[in-house]
Amino acid sequence: MLKARISVPARARQGEIMAVKTLISHPMETGFRRNSLGQAIPRDILTRFECRYNEKPVFTATLHPAVAANPFIAFHVRAQDSGKLEFIWTDQDDQVTRVTRELTVDPAA
Amino acid sequence: MIRTINRRNWLAGAGTLATLTVQPRLLAAVSEPVQSVLKRDFPTAEIQPGRVNIELPALAENGNSVRMKISVDSPMTPTDYVSFIQIIAQANPLPDVARFDLSHANGLAEVETRIRVSAEQDIVVVAGLSDGSLWSGSAHIVVTVAACLDALY
Amino acid sequence: MIFCALLAGCDKNPTVIDDSPSAPAPVATAPLPEMLSGYHFQSADTQALQDDQFANPGMLWVDRGEELWTTAPQTGKPACAGCHNDAATDMAGVAAHFPKYNKSLDTVVNLEGQINHCRVEHQQSSPLVYESDDLLALSAYVGYQSNGLPIEVAIDGPAAPAFAAGQAYFYTRRGQLNLACNHCHEDNVGRMLRGDKLSQGQAGGYPAYRLEWQSIGSLHRRLRFCNVGVRAEPFAFGATQYIELELYLKWRAQGLPVETPAVRR
Numbered sequence: 001m002l003k004a005r006i007s008v009p010a011r012a013r014q015g016e017i018m019a020v021k022t023l024i025s026h027p028m029e030t031g032f033r034r035n036s037l038g039q040a041i042p043r044d045i046l047t048r049f050e051c052r053y054n055e056k057p058v059f060t061a062t063l064h065p066a067v068a069a070n071p072f073i074a075f076h077v078r079a080q081d082s083g084k085l086e087f088i089w090t091d092q093d094d095q096v097t098r099v100t101r102e103l104t105v106d107p108a109a
Numbered sequence: 110m111i112r113t114i115n116r117r118n119w120l121a122g123a124g125t126l127a128t129l130t131v132q133p134r135l136l137a138a139v140s141e142p143v144q145s146v147l148k149r150d151f152p153t154a155e156i157q158p159g160r161v162n163i164e165l166p167a168l169a170e171n172g173n174s175v176r177m178k179i180s181v182d183s184p185m186t187p188t189d190y191v192s193f194i195q196i197i198a199q200a201n202p203l204p205d206v207a208r209f210d211l212s213h214a215n216g217l218a219e220v221e222t223r224i225r226v227s228a229e230q231d232i233v234v235v236a237g238l239s240d241g242s243l244w245s246g247s248a249h250i251v252v253t254v255a256a257c258l259d260a261l262y
Numbered sequence: 263m264i265f266c267a268l269l270a271g272c273d274k275n276p277t278v279i280d281d282s283p284s285a286p287a288p289v290a291t292a293p294l295p296e297m298l299s300g301y302h303f304q305s306a307d308t309q310a311l312q313d314d315q316f317a318n319p320g321m322l323w324v325d326r327g328e329e330l331w332t333t334a335p336q337t338g339k340p341a342c343a344g345c346h347n348d349a350a351t352d353m354a355g356v357a358a359h360f361p362k363y364n365k366s367l368d369t370v371v372n373l374e375g376q377i378n379h380c381r382v383e384h385q386q387s388s389p390l391v392y393e394s395d396d397l398l399a400l401s402a403y404v405g406y407q408s409n410g411l412p413i414e415v416a417i418d419g420p421a422a423p424a425f426a427a428g429q430a431y432f433y434t435r436r437g438q439l440n441l442a443c444n445h446c447h448e449d450n451v452g453r454m455l456r457g458d459k460l461s462q463g464q465a466g467g468y469p470a471y472r473l474e475w476q477s478i479g480s481l482h483r484r485l486r487f488c489n490v491g492v493r494a495e496p497f498a499f500g501a502t503q504y505i506e507l508e509l510y511l512k513w514r515a516q517g518l519p520v521e522t523p524a525v526r527r
Binding site for chain 2: 062063064066
Binding site: 007028070 | 326
């Protein structure tokens with residue numbers, strides 16, 4: 001079961017550059033490892049991460065097996081309008097994990 | 110002779126006459142895995158050294174999870190922004206690590222993540238700007254091998 | 263000499279360990295002049311990852327534990343929260359006193375054992391498998407409520423025999439390499455065992471996220487590594503011998519803070 005952590009302000013001023021941090025539980029199994037019986041452990045990775053701000057993609061990541069287990073990704077988003085931020089992870093079999101956060105944007109001072 | 114990129118050369122270029130060092134020199138200097146990724150993804154564009162800043166430990170005590178922070182010098186305005194940042198680890202079993210697509214909506218061209226590094230190497234980063242220009246940087250890393258004790262189980 | 267064998271074919275500069283016979287330490291005096299958590303033996307980057315309350319990957323299990331804490335089992339019995347209320351208050355400091363003697367079981371149990379006791383006895387559910395994500399999550403969550411609080415276990419009364427057994431285990435040579443715990447974690451603290459810097463073998467950070475495991479793991483998982491490292495047969499997870507050893511380790515670590523979830527290389 002995937003568990004995601006998101007760090008993003010709930011409130012910001014218009015124009016403010018917000019730090020966004022994400023962490024999700026996932027083995028990011030490379031497909032190169034073998035188990036104790038010598039059998040190859042099949043590849044199992046997240047291939048894509050996307051952040052949407054009021055439906056519009058504002059940050060996309062394409063992930064390969066060299067991204068560490070339990071992927072951590074941090075970036076920035078400029079606050080524009082109140083609304084929602086969506087965080088979407090997709091694995092190699094197109095399974096999707098989605099987390100949504102509400103954001104209130106106050107007019108610039 | 111194919112050798113890895115020397116970080117100091119790159120940084121020197123970045124600081125002063127960055128645009129003088131153009132793609133042919135870069136491609137001649139990098140290892141085959143990096144070349145093949147660059148040829149695949151950027152078949153025609155020139156890659157210039159510079160603008161890309163990398164934070165990476167010089168020594169990682171375990172290659173399974175290494176913190177990497179990348180920033181690119183850019184005003185991030187609607188007309189002048191970073192459109193992507195790509196990480197290439199030439200000595201890994203697969204050189205592709207990750208690619209991040211950005212826009213002016215990010216406000217800051219900065220990304221942090223944690224990567225797997227399987228051996229000592231130069232990690233290469235290519236950044237693409239909204240004007241179509243490509244910039245690059247690299248950072249050297251040494252990886253400590255886990256104690257044999259743990260390799261046993 | 264022994265270390266050469268341990269590191270055969272794997273180290274250019276083998277560390278040589280003094281293998282003079284180790285005398286069992288007397289009870290009730292701390293064996294080391296200064297107690298240092300394993301934290302001190304990690305790189306700055308690994309320490310920073312542990313300190314980062316957001317990015318510490320062990321927190322993924324703590325979050326999962328919080329969910330399980332309030333989830334009622336299928337049996338119609340209450341959730342953990344149904345009897346223990348708010349973990350932040352009711353479980354603060356609790357993990358710092360484990361392992362401890364449990365009256366109804368009439369034996370010393372560690373935190374994992376206590377959680378499973380509640381599962382079976384108070385929730386009429388099956389015990390969680392040792393090292394399963396759910397048991398790791400609950401023990402990490404309960405452990406986290408003691409983060410920063412000093413470790414203090416009782417070793418007297420009904421806990422005395424377990425303590426004595428754990429202490430004896432610590433100072434007994436074992437495995438093909440014929441090494442006791444103290445040979446690495448007292449006599450050679452700070453020295454390199456290839457890529458690893460030997461710590462005092464303190465137990466306050468578990469369940470801990472190990473970069474090598476790419477996951478969180480229990481103290482018993484760590485102990486199994488230490489057994490296999492000297493080519494000794496490891497015990498099963500949750501084995502009595504490990505619980506006794508855990509009691510000794512926690513007594514030895516008294517005063518050090520609980521660091522769950524710690525990050526180790």
